[in-house]
Structure formats: structure tokens, C-alpha cells
Amino acid sequence: MTINKKLMILLRGIIMDNPVLILILGTCPTLATSTSVISAFSMGLAATAVLIGSNVVISALRKIIPEVVRIPCYIVIIATFVTLVQMLLQAFLPSIYDMLGVYLALIVVNCIILGRAEMFARKNNVLDSAIDGIGMGIGFLVALLIIATIREVLGAGSFAGIEIAFMKDFKIPVLAQAPGGFLVYGIVVAIMNKLTEKRGGVKRKSFSCEGCPTAHLCNKSSCDEANEAVKEGAENA
Amino acid sequence: MLKELILILMAGVLVNNYVLQQFLGICPFLGVSKKVNQATGMGVAVIFVMLCATAVTWPIYHYILSPNFTYLQTIVFILVIAALVQFVEIVLKKFIPALHKSLGVYLPLITTNCAVLGVTINNITAEYSFLQSMISSLGVGLGFLLAMVLFAGVRSRMEGGDTPKAFKGIPITLIAASIVALAFFGFAGVVENLLT
Numbered sequence: 001m002t003i004n005k006k007l008m009i010l011l012r013g014i015i016m017d018n019p020v021l022i023l024i025l026g027t028c029p030t031l032a033t034s035t036s037v038i039s040a041f042s043m044g045l046a047a048t049a050v051l052i053g054s055n056v057v058i059s060a061l062r063k064i065i066p067e068v069v070r071i072p073c074y075i076v077i078i079a080t081f082v083t084l085v086q087m088l089l090q091a092f093l094p095s096i097y098d099m100l101g102v103y104l105a106l107i108v109v110n111c112i113i114l115g116r117a118e119m120f121a122r123k124n125n126v127l128d129s130a131i132d133g134i135g136m137g138i139g140f141l142v143a144l145l146i147i148a149t150i151r152e153v154l155g156a157g158s159f160a161g162i163e164i165a166f167m168k169d170f171k172i173p174v175l176a177q178a179p180g181g182f183l184v185y186g187i188v189v190a191i192m193n194k195l196t197e198k199r200g201g202v203k204r205k206s207f208s209c210e211g212c213p214t215a216h217l218c219n220k221s222s223c224d225e226a227n228e229a230v231k232e233g234a235e236n237a
Numbered sequence: 238m239l240k241e242l243i244l245i246l247m248a249g250v251l252v253n254n255y256v257l258q259q260f261l262g263i264c265p266f267l268g269v270s271k272k273v274n275q276a277t278g279m280g281v282a283v284i285f286v287m288l289c290a291t292a293v294t295w296p297i298y299h300y301i302l303s304p305n306f307t308y309l310q311t312i313v314f315i316l317v318i319a320a321l322v323q324f325v326e327i328v329l330k331k332f333i334p335a336l337h338k339s340l341g342v343y344l345p346l347i348t349t350n351c352a353v354l355g356v357t358i359n360n361i362t363a364e365y366s367f368l369q370s371m372i373s374s375l376g377v378g379l380g381f382l383l384a385m386v387l388f389a390g391v392r393s394r395m396e397g398g399d400t401p402k403a404f405k406g407i408p409i410t411l412i413a414a415s416i417v418a419l420a421f422f423g424f425a426g427v428v429e430n431l432l433t
Contacts, residue, residue, distance in 0.1 A: 024407055027267065028351050032260040072319060079312040087308060102358050106310045109351045111264060178258045179418040186404075186411030194403040 006131050013135025019112045020143035021192045026112040030144060031181040032103050037160040040067060040148035042096045046085050046104060051113050053072025053081040058121040059129035065122075074117045075108065082107045107176070112140060143188075150184050151175050242372045245365075249376020251424040255352045256384040257414070258421060262352030266385060266408060276389035280382030284375065286347050287356055289325060291374040294357040314357055322347055323327050350360050350383060388417055 019025045026047075028224055033043035058065075059076050065073045086104055089097040097104065107113065121129040153159055155176030157167035174180050255261040262283070269279045294314050302309055326344045329337040347353060356377045360370040391413050400409045 009313065024267075027263040028260050031263065072316070075315055075319060076312065079315050083308060083311050086311065102355055102362065104352045105358055106261070106355055108311055108315050109354055174419070174422075178260070179415045179422055181260065182411045182415030182418055186408040186415065189402075190403045190408035191413065193405075193408065197403065 006128070009128055009131045010135040010138075013132060013137070014139040014142065016060065016190075017136075018106075018139040018143055019115075019136055020140055021189060022196075023115075024189070026116055026140060027106055027185075029106065029110060030147065031045050031178075031185060033100065033149040034144055034151055034181060034184075035176050036152050036156070037145065037148045039096075039099050040144040041160075042093075043100060043103065044137070044141030044144045046100070047091070047107055047110060047112070047140055048134070049085055050078065050081040050107050051116060051137045051140075053084075053132035054078045055116060055121040055129040055133035056126055057081075058117045059124060059126045062122045071114075074114060078113055078117070079108050112136060113230055147181075147184055147188055150188070151180060155180055179203075239316040244321065245369055245373050246379075249373055249378075250380040250383060251421065251427070253377075254380040254384055254424075255355065255419050256381055257376050257418040259355075261355040262350050262381060265347075265350055266388065266414070267407070270385055270389045270392055273386060273389040273393070276385040277382070280378075280385045282344055283347060283381050284378030285351065286318075286322060286325065286344070287353055287374040287378040288371065289321055290353055290357050291360060291370050293317055293321060293378065295360065295370050298361050308362070310358070315354060318353055318357070351378070384417070384421075388414065391417055 013019070017023060020027075020030050028049065029043055033039045054074070054077050058074055060183070061073075061077075082105065085107070086097070089100075089104065116132060122134045149159065153164065153167060154170075154172050155163055155174070157171045172180075175184060249255075253259060254320070256263065256266045265279055265283075270276045294317055297313060298307075298310065302313065322344055326337070329344075356374050359416065360373055363373075365373055392410065395409065395413050398409075
């Protein structure tokens, strides 16, 4: 029973609540680092490491952190783990550190991590939060790899840096560039919509605002406006 | 000197457009680009916060963190930006209520906007002087505003279209963004040749 429950938490992160493909969180690193499989893989692992660490620490401190100042506390904890990952990569894998560049530091503002702190870690025990971190991290990694594989194979004619001889004459370079990122991501989300349609569709309430951890700061006013607009659009359609 | 500054400005606005070419600040780009006036409000607020953030983080990095504590850059910058956004909101509320009314709702959303943190870090990495940093932030902010407003226009036309069911909502928005990005793609190389 309890093992089933833990498995559910894990699977929810990977499939049902996939942060990138279902919740549409963490769009910036997804688009930016999915140009090649290697950078997507390193980004996914770095973010997973930070996510597990921050989930565990935030969950352990959940009774100590005062409610009103929790967001700044979370940001400090997350930033600490990001700095750790940055220093480790700089020391041991400098080529990956250079490849990810500014996006490594920007894991701090990755909505997935702050979102999981706000939505899961502060309400659940340490073990569950760690499992949630692993599940969400793998979900992020898998989604990144799917998008990166499509972009690298079709756009650059290679996979993880290894050239595919067959693809040499059929490259679509724009897919590896910025516009291709939006295009492939859009198509993958559409396929995801189609696949989940039979199971009653994706229960996505609204745009990114829903998962936005700072939504309560703005009293959700701008979110509500955006959500209403989304709803209007859905009704009209 | 002036030529260099113009190049930095134009690169931020067109060539290295943060939203469409570098994928920074996608969340507000997708979330608040439904109406043109909302997009404009958000864009102006972002320019304002970017300029303030650069004006504060550049001296902090060069006079306090450098050279011994540069590893604290990420933590210090994000905290400074978060505090700054709160501070700007309080000041605006107290002294310029009209401006607060129009920009206020967007300010808290900017705390976790990666474009703001991104531009401050990029300014340090590119080893810009203070003036260059400010110009670069202004350019990036203007680029963000331009992308938001253009995209809001595209989206308002797209809403009326008949989209396949699976593409409704986010997928078609992303594909529209791809086409706008394609348009910006054409600017690559334009700016460098503009002044020579």
C-alpha cells in the first residue's frame, strides 16, 4: 500500500504531471538547452540534483520556516544548491559548465523547483518530497531528451554529437535554432494533448500562472485576468 | 564609443532578443501576452526593473563580491532582485500611485522572471562597463517589450482562427511564437553591418 503510494508520487512526476509537457513549467531551460542531446541531458541532471536537494531541505525545515517569508527562504535554499552544482561542474566538468553558461545559474528561477517547493515539499514529509523531486526531475529530463532528440537528429543530423550518415542530406538547420525550439515544443505538447485525450484530456486549468509560485504575491490578479482570457478563448472555440 | 553603445543597444533589441532568440522570460511572454495593453504594461515594468537591477548589481559585483566572493553571485543577485522588486513596489505605491496602479500587478511576477537575472549575469560575464551594462539592459528590456507587443498582436488574430483540437491553447501559441522568432531570425547580421 505505502509502496504503491510512493510509486504513484514518482510516476505522477514522470507522466501524469510531467512538469514540461503537462504543467508547462520551466519553459525557458527546456527551449534553450534542447538544441543538443548532451546539453539537454546535463541540464536535466543539474536541475534534478537541485530539485531533490531543495525539496529535501525545504521539507525538513517546513515547520521552522515562517509562512510569510517562505518564498525568500526557498529562494536562498535553491540558490545554495545551484551554487553547489555550479562549483562542482566548474571544477570537474568545465566543458559542460561552459556549454550551459548562464542557464545553469538560471536554475534558481526555474519555476519547476520553486513550484514543487510551494506545491509539494512544504506540505509533505522528507521521504515523499525526495521521491517527488526524483519523479519531477526525471520527468523534466525525459521531456528535455525527447525535444532535444527531435531537434538534434532533424536539425543537425546527429545524435549526442555522433553524426548520422543517413541524415546528412536531409538536415533542417532551423530546427536546431531558436524558432525550431518553439515549433518542436509546440508540436510535442500537441501530441501529448492528443494522446491524453482519450483519458479525459489533460486537466490543465490555465497557463503558466497556475504553477507560478509567486502568484499569491500579486493576489493572483494578473493571473485571474490571464485565466479569464484563456477560458473565454476556450468557450469561444 | 557611441557606435559601440548603439551596437549593444540594437543587439539587445533585435539580434539577441531575449525572448525569441535566447529563451529567457518565456513564462510572462506566454502568460501575459493575451492583450496588447497588458503586454505593454508588463514590458514597461520589465524595462524599469532591469535598469534598477543592473544599477544595483553591477556595483555590488565589482566593489563587494569581486574578486574573492564571486561564487556568491547567484545567491546575492537573486536576493537583490527580489528585494528590489518589493522596494520599487512600495515606493511606487507611496509616491506615484497612478504608475503603481498600471504597473503594480506586474511587478511581483518579475521577481522570478529569468530575463532580469539573466541580463544582470550576462552583463557581468560580458565584462561590460557600468554605462555599457545600463545600455545593454535598456536594449534587452526594449527587446522584451517589442516581442511582447508584437506577439500580443499576433495572438489576438490567432484567437479567431480555427485550430485543430489538439493544438488549442499552448501548442498553437508556441507555434505562433516560432513564426515570430523566425521573423527576428532575419535580423542576425543586420546590426553589425548597419554602422560600417
